[in-house]
Amino acid sequence: MEKKLxxxxxxxKDVETYVDVRASLTDMLRNDYRLTSVKKGxxxxxxxxxxxxxxxxxxxxxxYLAVWAEGKHIRxxxxxxxxxxxxxxxxxxxxDEAAVQCGFCTPGFIMTAVKVLETGKEYTREELRKQLSGxxxxxxxxxxxxxxxxKTMKKRLGKA
Amino acid sequence: xxxxxxxxxxxSVQNAxxxxxxxxxxxxIAGGSDxxxxxxxxxxxxxxxxxxFKLDELREVTLDPDGALRIGPMTSFSHATxxxxxxxxxxxxxxxxxxxxxxxxxxxxxxxxxxxxxxTSADTxxxxxxxxAMLEITGVNGMRKISIHDFYKGVGKVDLxxxxxxxxxxxxxxxxxxxxxxxxxxxxxxxxxIATIGCSINVVLSADKKTIxxxxxxxxxxxxxxxxxxxxxxAVNGQPVNEATIALIGDAVLSDVNPRTSWxxxxxxxxxxxxxxxxxxxxxxxxxxxxxx
Numbered sequence: 001m002e003k004k005l006x007x008x009x010x011x012x013k014d015v016e017t018y019v020d021v022r023a024s025l026t027d028m029l030r031n032d033y034r035l036t037s038v039k040k041g042x043x044x045x046x047x048x049x050x051x052x053x054x055x056x057x058x059x060x061x062x063x064y065l066a067v068w069a070e071g072k073h074i075r076x077x078x079x080x081x082x083x084x085x086x087x088x089x090x091x092x093x094x095x096d097e098a099a100v101q102c103g104f105c106t107p108g109f110i111m112t113a114v115k116v117l118e119t120g121k122e123y124t125r126e127e128l129r130k131q132l133s134g135x136x137x138x139x140x141x142x143x144x145x146x147x148x149x150x151k152t153m154k155k156r157l158g159k160a
Numbered sequence: 161x162x163x164x165x166x167x168x169x170x171x172s173v174q175n176a177x178x179x180x181x182x183x184x185x186x187x188x189i190a191g192g193s194d195x196x197x198x199x200x201x202x203x204x205x206x207x208x209x210x211x212x213f214k215l216d217e218l219r220e221v222t223l224d225p226d227g228a229l230r231i232g233p234m235t236s237f238s239h240a241t242x243x244x245x246x247x248x249x250x251x252x253x254x255x256x257x258x259x260x261x262x263x264x265x266x267x268x269x270x271x272x273x274x275x276x277x278x279x280t281s282a283d284t285x286x287x288x289x290x291x292x293a294m295l296e297i298t299g300v301n302g303m304r305k306i307s308i309h310d311f312y313k314g315v316g317k318v319d320l321x322x323x324x325x326x327x328x329x330x331x332x333x334x335x336x337x338x339x340x341x342x343x344x345x346x347x348x349x350x351x352x353x354i355a356t357i358g359c360s361i362n363v364v365l366s367a368d369k370k371t372i373x374x375x376x377x378x379x380x381x382x383x384x385x386x387x388x389x390x391x392x393x394x395a396v397n398g399q400p401v402n403e404a405t406i407a408l409i410g411d412a413v414l415s416d417v418n419p420r421t422s423w424x425x426x427x428x429x430x431x432x433x434x435x436x437x438x439x440x441x442x443x444x445x446x447x448x449x450x451x452x453x
Contacts (some may be wrong), residue, residue: 002166019166024196044197046352051264057238060264063196067167068213112263133351134262 008069010035011079024144025061025069026050029076034050038108039076041072041136048135052076058112058134077107078113089155090114093148109135113149125150162199168210170215173298173327179210180323181300186210188325188388190234193261194277204319218272218327221245227333228294233272233326237284237300238263240271250331252341256287256360259345262352272326273307275308278316278385284384287343287360290378296328301328307431312385339364339374340449348424358424359437363400363445365400372446377409382417382434385439389416401451409442 007016010033015033026043029035029052040051040063045063052061053075080088087095090113100106110133116123116131121133128149129142137145154160168183170176180186187207189195200203212218218248220235221243229249231240237257240246246254253271260266260274262347274282275295295307300323311319320326341362347353360382375396377389392412399405419430443453 020161022162024162027161044200045261045265045268047262048262054267057267058264059267063169063268065192065194065196065213067161067169067210068211070214087306130351131263135352136266 004065006069006070009073010072015089017065019074021065021067025052025064025066025074027071028066029061029074035076035078039104041096041105041108043103046136047105048108048112049105051135053110054116054120055109056115058115075114076111076113080110087157090117090148090152093152093155094145097144097151099140099144099148105135105137105139109137109145111112113152116149116155119154121160122153128153162196163202163205164209165206166201167211168209169211170214170387173215174217174327176210176212176215176325176411177298177300180325182281183208183210188212188276188397190276191236191270193265193269193424194273196350199257206440213326217434221354224330227337228330229336231271231329231331233270233276235271236303237266237269237274240284241266250291250339250341252360252362253284253287253291253331253344256284256343256345258380259283259343259355265352273287275311275329276318276320276326278314278317278318279313281355281358281381283343283355283358283380284347285381286358286378287341288329288331289386290341290360290362290376291339291377293329293350294330295326296330297324301322305330313330315384333338340445342441342443344444344446344447346433346437348370353434354424355380357419357430357437358386359434359441361438361441361445363442363449363451364442365446365449365451369449369451370401372396372401372405372451373444375409377413377415377438377441379434381430382419384418387417388415391415391436396442401446401453404452406439406443406453410439413438 003018029038039049041047043062045060050062190207190212197313218232220232222230237322240257241254274284344359345355346357361377363375394413419427
């Protein structure tokens with residue numbers, strides 16, 4: 001099958017590789033770059049487990065062709081790891097609030113939370129619910145996830 | 161890995177037309193939220209794809225010299241919602257776009273794809289119909305312009321000949337000027353759901369805001385394709401802003417629609433929702449326009 005050179009920036013690093021044109025972005029991130037925080041869940045854009053940030057917007061990488069990543073800036077959960085291995089505030093909040101059980105949905109949720117938090121805006125709980133509505137979690141019942149995002153938002157805004 | 165046999169990435173509209181001529185059986189893919197999912201289901205197996213993804217010139221929302229809003233058909237739902245021009249002149253379109261699926265889907269799905277797939281439940285389609293959108297379609301013989309009302313030919317069928325693609329969605333100035341719109345999506349879930357009924361309504365009030373000069377109301381899932389409720393519009397045009405007019409539109413829309421029973425909802429239930437969304441939508445649109453009941 002035809003392969004195509006895809007140059008992009010992943011987690012702050014310029015990279016390039018030849019990918020099968022039939023590959024999804026999930027395939028490329030997992031198989032070529034070993035970024036396995038990007039989960040293969042439903043693979044039809046419903047569950048959000050493969051969510052990544054592309055040029056500042058959230059996308060389900062399972063329904064995004066790898067070749068479309070040409071020239072894009074992509075961020076995955078791995079970008080949150082600090083040099084000394086510490087968790088970021090939003091990851092720590094997920095731990096503290098018991099917002100993680102099996103953990104499969106967590107990277108997707110956190111990348112949406114990262115995008116939401118980076119707007120620097122204060123959202124109501126209802127607005128946060130809508131912002132996070134593209135993710136399925138079968139363990140937690142969502143409340144703890146909302147708590148974690150809300151708590152981090154308030155902390156960053158100096159309101160907690 | 162997707163099961164397609166070739167991917168041709170268009171570099172311009174002209175190139176897309178050439179690719180369609182060279183590969184007549186190929187399927188066009190814009191944002192991918194329909195085509196890639198069909199492919200996962202095993203449909204379209206082995207198909208050739210022509211990707212429009214990199215045609216950034218089709219992703220802009222601009223104002224034409226004659227005042228028409230020009231929406232690039234590759235504009236994503238979230239970009240439509242965040243477009244300053246749309247927020248200023250017809251926020252109802254961005255609001256309807258903001259009800260599609262979930263946030264990540266709204267990054268990828270496009271306003272053009274939402275009508276080119278010919279689906280009645282498409283959330284932005286009823287609003288495009290309610291604003292009398294004009295469509296620019298480009299093919300081998302150049303560009304032609306048609307009304308969105310003539311574009312829909314049946315379930316999943318639109319007026320695109322082989323070798324043609326949608327290159328512009330135009331909202332004429334008279335459609336949005338002094339006009340206030342509202343979209344209601346009725347669903348079982350608050351997100352990631354397909355409309356049981358979608359109702360898009362917009363009004364122009366008289367200068368004293370006591371009379372409805374013009375109403376346009378359009379539905380998704382009330383028939384095989386997004387449709388206007390023309391007799392209800394005729395009944396309400398010129399009526400005063402009062403409760404009797406709200407009651408009138410709720411009854412009048414029923415003579416225009418033809419909903420069906422599906423696993424999502426029965427036809428009778430849909431009729432009830434159609435009436436109710438007409439009443440609530442008219443009230444909301446009139447209030448946005450400054451009318452008081």
